[in-house]
Amino acid sequence: MLINILNDEKFVDLMQRHVEELMLYLFEHDQSFGILCKIEHLSFEPELPEHITESFRPMTLFYLAGYTFDSARIDGNRLIFEAGFGPENIGSFVTVPLPSIMQIIIDETPIFINHAVYKEGEEETEAADDGGIENSMAAFLSNPENEKFLKKK
Template sequence: MLDSVINNKEFTQLMQKHMQELIVHFFSKEQNFGILCKIEDALFEPALPKEIVSEFRPLTLFFLAGYTFETAHIQDNCLIFEAGFGAENFGSLVRVPLVSIMQIIVDETPVMINLATHKSQEKSNKISNPKGVKDSMASFLSNPENSRFVKDKN
């Protein structure tokens, strides 16, 4: 029964619409947030070096704050933002299809979970190697300049 819901095209479109509405709401409130997404569907322009790509997990967390948040916008059913990766802070424009976002997170708490499994008709833009042992947060934190975006728990 659940499969007939989560594999349904209309359900996928509804989830995509809700994700877009929530993200636009966060933009309007200047609320930083994270996305947990399927990295295989993400596109990086320019392409990231292989040593950075190899660190990504199949589900990767991106935290949108500071400059990354300021550059973020939605276009053609994708969340697009600029981010720096690795110790050298290699800059790239990241394009993530909304249907590939599995969770939207605020203050370490998921505020939206996407259960839809139906693939959209749009062609996915994939990176060359989604395997790895570290997620994007580890890459983000490897740059000491990014520590200012992490909330101190003390």
């Protein structure tokens, strides 16, 4: 099922490698780009004042251009770049785990979309804990009309 694939650690690793290779390609070709990422997984050094962080949405777009692009680098499984925030242009190093990057955007067009489910620590999914996936599959299989959707071995 789709949810099993999206939660699979190997699929998350595949998406991470893909996003890394794509960003390296963009860096090599000096192409500015935006990243849409889950703010909950990011870290800022130094930490930003609350009046700035409270304006971030759960999915936030960062555009890497100019100095921000020049400061960007991939370190292990993280993208790190320096950016200025707020009217005061407060500088901070932003650390983004690669699997938390949901889109890469050039000229307002997504060129990469990540559907993998990234969780820090890779804990088990709730659906697996309560048997939801098994119950859903049992309901699906109980209808004989759904046999046509099953992969033949």
